[in-house]
Amino acid sequence: MNKFRLMVLPYAPEALEPVISFETIGFHHGKHLAAYVNNLNGLLEGSGFENSSLVDIVCKATGGLQNNAGQILNHEMYFGQFAGKPMKTEPTGPLAEAITRDFGSFKAFKDEFHKKGTTLFGSGWVWLSADKDGKLVITQEANAANPVQKGLKPLLTFDVWEHAYYLDYQNRRPDHLLSLWQIIDWSIIEKRYV
Incomplete structure (x- = not known):
């Protein structure tokens, strides 16, 4: 059973350098994420989740099913938010207004997000999510957890597992997190918000 497939990156593998x-x-994409996809597909048969979405598996399953589905969901959002040359390098419209409303300023939001990530x-993972009323919150999620498990709508995430940055930054997680802002395409995050 191969229900889930490895996502195709929306950019060339060298585009984010x-x-x-x-x-x-x-x-990260070709080995780690591929392994989660293969693992989940291998666990599906007889699980009762054969026809479920990733979100349903993340919210309702336990153990290996939940962990592998969570990692797929998290990584698809993570890899899907980047662009080598982002269309937008800062949010605008309703998302920008919500960030100012809930954090005071875009800089204050970035500072808090960075602190939670480090x-x-x-x-x-560190996440920016919206609650059912559109209020923005930043959460820290351990291992394969995702804010959907708390009833939140995930918008933006930084992966703080070492495999996300060790080849490029060794143990310098703060430097890695700071650099990620350069490749966030805010038009994608805005679409997730509305």
Whole structure:
């Protein structure tokens, strides 16, 4: 059973250099994410989740099913938010207004997001999400967790697992997180918000 497939990147594997190298994309997308897809497909038969979406599996399953589905969902959002030359390098419209409303300024939002990313112990993700009323929140999610499990709508994420940055930044997680802002395409995040 091969229900889920490895996502096709919306850019060339070298398009995000120097922020994310061709080599890191090869390992992170081509090996790590591919393994999660293969693992999940191998666990589906007889699980009761054969016809479920990734979100349903993440929210309702446990153990290996949930972990592999979570990693696929997280990585698809992560890889899908980048562009080598972003159409927009800062948010505008309703998302920009919500960021100012909920964090005070775009800079204050980036500072808090960076702090949450650098202080998450171990492996996981830092997320910008919206609640059911459109209020923005930043959360730290360990391992394969996703804000959808808390009833939130995920918008933006930075992967803080070491495999996301170690080839390019070694143990300098803060430098990696700072550099990611250069390749966020805010037009994608705005579409997720509305």
